[in-house]
Amino acid sequence: MFRGRLTLPARALRLALPTALLLPLATACGGDAGASSDARTVTVTVGYQSKTINTVTAGTLLRSLGYFEEELAARGRKDGVGYRVVWQDYATGAPITAQMTAGKIDIGSMGDFPLLINAARGKQLKEPTRLVSVTGYNLRGGLNTVVTAPGSPLKSLADLKSRKVSTSVGSAADGTLVRALRRAGIDPGKDVHKLNQQPSVGASALAAGSVDALSQFVAWPGLLAFQGKATALYDGAELDLPTFHGVTVREEFAQRRPAVLDAFLRAQRRATDHLREQPVAAAESVAKATGLPAEVVYLYNGAQGIATFDPALRPELIAALREDVPVLKEAGLVTDVDVDAFVDPAPLRRAVPDPGYRKATVPKSELWIEGQTSTRTFDSPAALLKAVKGASVRAAYVPDAVTGTLWFADRAVWVADGGSWRAFVTRAAAERYVAGHAGARIVAYAEAVRLAS
Structure with missing residues (x-):
């Protein structure tokens, strides 16, 4: 039944087809090459990385919510065309790029360095791609x-x-x-x-x-x-250099199927809103789909998480992308990349004209109690330490005192400085602080909980 370039295992393919969209299947592959024999079904192939969890709004979470399929079903009712989505999961961005430049994946998500390689390979192999949105980012590089x-x-x-x-x-x-x-x-x-x-x-x-x-x-x-x-x-x-993940699309597909790309970007925005409004539920959903502990997913994707989710192609991120090119050139992975030609903000502006995106905030300490579907936030690490004592803790998170990177409180390095408490992701950072503050000392987590309480 399946021929040509569609090579998903049968079981994975069955899982990739939502019941509402079990339409007559195309003979071959992704994108417009996937037009069916009756020219009434279009197959769209999406490459994603389930365990790279700050791509979830364009991958794991988006897939589980079914928003892309919903958007395409609505489109299909207008144009009389059936749409079928095939999701392909990979460990890194490199195989997604290989499949995109072979015309087998239409839309993919990956990190900033792989995105540049995606741009370079696409140009080299005459299958150009375009960066059309961002999934998750950290302006300091904490990912x-x-x-x-x-x-x-x-x-x-x-x-x-x-x-x-x-x-x-x-x-x-x-x-x-x-x-x-x-x-x-x-x-x-x-x-x-x-x-x-x-x-x-x-x-x-x-x-x-x-x-x-x-x-x-x-x-x-x-x-x-x-x-x-x-x-x-x-x-x-x-x-203190931004790092991010984003969505790339084959240029030919974007030009031939702009409405499909719009549907994807609208669906991504909906998934982003869902993650922001229901961060614990979103973490549990991603955990179930990936096998990752929900506590780890929440560290990155939670309300105070390391990643900020915002599809906008922010100037700071594009500037960082330009700064990444020399690193890849030195490694011999690209000869050059025209970042300005690769970045295309027009589809997102067209699909989501009034985004109203939330700006990143300074992370607070956060406590997730066993059995609860929401978390508590605290203005200071000391307040978190007091709340932890005697509680049935599922996870406690604290921001690094210098970088703001959220980390597990029981894995952080704690420093007592007079009557205040500070936490650090690394021991080296804690020791630098202690060296510059007379009387400050490193304290084990359990002891910090006891003393703060």
């Missing part, structure tokens, strides 16, 4: 983290010299590693042994002791920390 194994002797980036570090070359996490090492006076090409590995492979290598550190993107650092399998060595937000 990427370098972690080590618990009990590791490594205490700072300087300790990585001559060590083995796992990362995914061409990813935003690799970009963070390269830039951070250089700021620490370490040549990333000569002074460390960098291993190019998929996130899951790198996580296993860290657990096995075959690498000394792991630099990865959301949600791997938070997941490993939550599981007690890693300790944060470097908070990507210390770079």
Whole structure:
């Protein structure tokens, strides 16, 4: 029944078809190449990364909510065309780009560095793509983290010299590693042994002791920390450079099917609104779909999460994209990228003319109690510590005192400074604070809870 370029396993394909949209199927593939034999069905193929959870408004969450299918069904009632959506899940952005440049995926979501590679490959292979929206971002770079194994002797980036570090070359996490090492006076090409590995492979290598550190993107650092399998060595937000994920589309598809692209962007906006209005429910939904702990999903995607969700192509993000190009050129992954030609804000303006987006806020401490469907926020880490004592805690979150990066309170490094409390993602950051504040001292989490209460 299925031929040509559609290669999803049968079970995955069945799951990808909402009951309301079980329409006569096309013979081959994605996009307009997927027009059916009766020319009345259009197949749209979406590539996403379920475990890269700050893409959920264009992937996992959007798929579970069914908003894209709803938008297309409404469109179909107007134009008499049937629409069918095929969702394809990948671990990283690279295979999505490969499928897009082969004409097999129409719309994809990925991180900023992979987006640039997507643009370069599309131009090179004469299958140009365009960046049309953003999913999640962090203006300081907090979505990427370098972690080590618990009990590791490594205490700072300087300790990585001559060590083995796992990362995914061409990813935003690799970009963070390269830039951070250089700021620490370490040549990333000569002074460390960098291993190019998929996130899951790198996580296993860290657990096995075959690498000394792991630099990865959301949600791997938070997941490993939550599981007690890693300790944060470097908070990507210390770079103070924006990092984000976004939506890219094949130019040919966007030009031939603008109404379909509009439907996708409207659906993404609806998914973004849902995430903002029901963050706990959204985290539970993503957790169920991905197998990730809901507490980890919420760390990044919650009300005070590390990621801010906003489809707008903000100037700060586009400027950061331009700054990423030299890093990829030096790595030999692109020759050049015309960022201005790649970014296309017109479809989003057309599809969502009055967005009314929420601006990012300074994160607060947050407490998720067992059995509750909402969380409590606190204006200070001290207030959180007092609330934790004696409570049945599902998860407690606290922002880094300098970068604002949210982290698990029981995995953070706590500092008592007179009558105040501060938390840090990394021990190195806590030690820098203590060194500059007479009388300040590092305190274990359990002791902080006892003393603050």
